[in-house]
Amino acid sequence: MEPKTTRRGFLALAGATASLAALSQLRALPAQASALPAGSFFSADELAIFGSVAERIVVPGDAAPRFTQTRALETVDRMCTALSPPLTEPLPALLRLVEYGTFVFDFRFARFSRSSAEQQDASLRGWMESRFALRRLGFYALRNLSLLAYYAQDEVWPAIGYAGPLQDRKGAA
Amino acid sequence: MIRELTARDGDLVLDADVCVIGSGAGGAVVAAEIAAAGHRVVVLEQGPHWTSSDFTQREDEMLPKLFEEGGMRQTADGSVLVLQGRNIGGSTVHNLCYAFRTPDPILALWREEHGLEELTPQAMEPSFARVERQLKIKQIHEAELNVLNRKIRDGARALGYSGFVTRHNREGCIGAGYCLLGCSYDAKQSMLVTYIPKADAAGAQIYACARASRIEASGGRAQRVLGQVIDRHGEEGASIEVRANTIVVSAGAVATPDLLLRSGIVPNPQLGANLHLHPSVLLAGFWEEPIHAYRGIPQSYYIDEFIDLEKNPHAGYVLMPISGFPGLSAVNLPGFGSDHFASMQRFAHMGGLLVLLHDRSQGHVAPGSDLARPELHYALRADDAALLAEGMVHCAKVLFAAGARQVVVPYLPEALLLERGDDLAILTRRGVELGKIALASTHPQSTCRMGDDPKHAVVDAFGECFDVSGLFVADMSVFPTSLGAPPQVTTAALADRTAHHILSRLS
Numbered sequence: 001m002e003p004k005t006t007r008r009g010f011l012a013l014a015g016a017t018a019s020l021a022a023l024s025q026l027r028a029l030p031a032q033a034s035a036l037p038a039g040s041f042f043s044a045d046e047l048a049i050f051g052s053v054a055e056r057i058v059v060p061g062d063a064a065p066r067f068t069q070t071r072a073l074e075t076v077d078r079m080c081t082a083l084s085p086p087l088t089e090p091l092p093a094l095l096r097l098v099e100y101g102t103f104v105f106d107f108r109f110a111r112f113s114r115s116s117a118e119q120q121d122a123s124l125r126g127w128m129e130s131r132f133a134l135r136r137l138g139f140y141a142l143r144n145l146s147l148l149a150y151y152a153q154d155e156v157w158p159a160i161g162y163a164g165p166l167q168d169r170k171g172a173a
Numbered sequence: 174m175i176r177e178l179t180a181r182d183g184d185l186v187l188d189a190d191v192c193v194i195g196s197g198a199g200g201a202v203v204a205a206e207i208a209a210a211g212h213r214v215v216v217l218e219q220g221p222h223w224t225s226s227d228f229t230q231r232e233d234e235m236l237p238k239l240f241e242e243g244g245m246r247q248t249a250d251g252s253v254l255v256l257q258g259r260n261i262g263g264s265t266v267h268n269l270c271y272a273f274r275t276p277d278p279i280l281a282l283w284r285e286e287h288g289l290e291e292l293t294p295q296a297m298e299p300s301f302a303r304v305e306r307q308l309k310i311k312q313i314h315e316a317e318l319n320v321l322n323r324k325i326r327d328g329a330r331a332l333g334y335s336g337f338v339t340r341h342n343r344e345g346c347i348g349a350g351y352c353l354l355g356c357s358y359d360a361k362q363s364m365l366v367t368y369i370p371k372a373d374a375a376g377a378q379i380y381a382c383a384r385a386s387r388i389e390a391s392g393g394r395a396q397r398v399l400g401q402v403i404d405r406h407g408e409e410g411a412s413i414e415v416r417a418n419t420i421v422v423s424a425g426a427v428a429t430p431d432l433l434l435r436s437g438i439v440p441n442p443q444l445g446a447n448l449h450l451h452p453s454v455l456l457a458g459f460w461e462e463p464i465h466a467y468r469g470i471p472q473s474y475y476i477d478e479f480i481d482l483e484k485n486p487h488a489g490y491v492l493m494p495i496s497g498f499p500g501l502s503a504v505n506l507p508g509f510g511s512d513h514f515a516s517m518q519r520f521a522h523m524g525g526l527l528v529l530l531h532d533r534s535q536g537h538v539a540p541g542s543d544l545a546r547p548e549l550h551y552a553l554r555a556d557d558a559a560l561l562a563e564g565m566v567h568c569a570k571v572l573f574a575a576g577a578r579q580v581v582v583p584y585l586p587e588a589l590l591l592e593r594g595d596d597l598a599i600l601t602r603r604g605v606e607l608g609k610i611a612l613a614s615t616h617p618q619s620t621c622r623m624g625d626d627p628k629h630a631v632v633d634a635f636g637e638c639f640d641v642s643g644l645f646v647a648d649m650s651v652f653p654t655s656l657g658a659p660p661q662v663t664t665a666a667l668a669d670r671t672a673h674h675i676l677s678r679l680s
Contacts, residue, residue, distance in 0.1 A: 151499035152233035161521030165230035
């Protein structure tokens, strides 16, 4: 099945695509303006979408810096650069599906990044609880990347009581 | 010689007596034993060659380096996370060093139900002894238990549950606690610092970033391995050809059947079937006081109250303490948002206990869209699901008896928070269903199982394929059944046995 960038195409993808890899065709969607610089793996607008998703995955309140106040986006970009390309190729398309999928999955005419926090949470919950394994896999890919990257930030560790790596290891500065 | 290939290297054509694919608990042993006897050995490892100076103790840097699919490999339906190594040394570089011999009742089961008459404890003794000597396996002393393992031990004792302090393969351990991310101190006696250097010293040619993509046979006999350089950045490079009459596949219970299926030289319906996972569920306990469970030896106590292989070698479960670092702990806690962060704020108070199932359930491995992503399919039998649920009840009991104030059960999408005094029967009522609770596996096995009958097995008692002479398998794929115990020593000992069988043939 050839993915289409139409509403019908989205529906078909959500329901029947057997592999996230097929979603890579969706990269043709128009990019959004963003103040973020492009990463090695993600474009600037993809990083902006990732940031808006991750801000709802990790909600630290006042206890720790928010996701986008740290270098977690850079960490995500670096991790995806380090992973094998077949594993990461679908991620840009997945991000766009989250961003624009609100039209299809949530019946709302606002992109994910321009929705309220409550709407964003509801949208992510829809992904997490979807009866389609592909959507659930997509959610967990973004969730797990967000969590791994956020909790890799040294400035977050005091809020959770983690002392961090030891300094006497080989190769340590 | 250990050489990591880059995308700029030219084509590689090599001749060898033995070509070994994979360098983990099986492949490293085979390579070292055969090279030490003076034969020409070529090892192809698809992952890079990291050493202790690369192990930064940071999850964001180490997970993509050490694990297949960056630690995100899952079964096809996303219900079970499967962790496997992809580097020189394989999973032994990130494992937690439990060092158990194959349980005698399991060997008896393999003899009685799979026709492996020669697999007696006595026949296996020389292999166990060699492996244990090389890996410096020793008893962990009570004084070496970290806070979490001490608490779990005390909780188990308070409940009257059987358990013990285990043996491990560490030498000069300082208790940093970062075993899962690679040992920065070379204290873990993984293949990376034991058998791989032995193979190297004996003249084996060990290539990292060398992915085998096809094995060819001619006239029913193994002939050559074809592959390609995939460098540490994922860039594709030159082609690889290794001509050898003996080929040993030790790529693990996922990649080994995938490679053999893709090669199309083993027309055996058992190939890729019979996948066991030792699936596990991790319950997180939260203590009033910080316990910093991530420091010290992560796993040193083992609760075997609920497995009696003498009475029933087919089923049971064990309970194992487990701790993690912030990222992995966060991934293991269900959900997202402010509630998730609130749980993470108590990270230093958190310690885990997992139930690991000796599973009768089975699945299979099928080739995926590319070599990096084979497909794993697994279904959980109702009786196994019930055992896992029962094990979760006992995990919670032990955690509370160990002093935990709260226990989080990783149901999806909403975790279940248990308070001391809650009725734990809720766990057996809710049960375990794939996709509705976080499950993980670090021990995929049995996809090229060993036996005496090609109708039911892929390889014989020495790991040689029934269908192709000179083609061997030496990894967890060959276990005829679920092992029911940590697999490192069994894998290495069976590989040692395979190596000495090959040596007898070469000489």
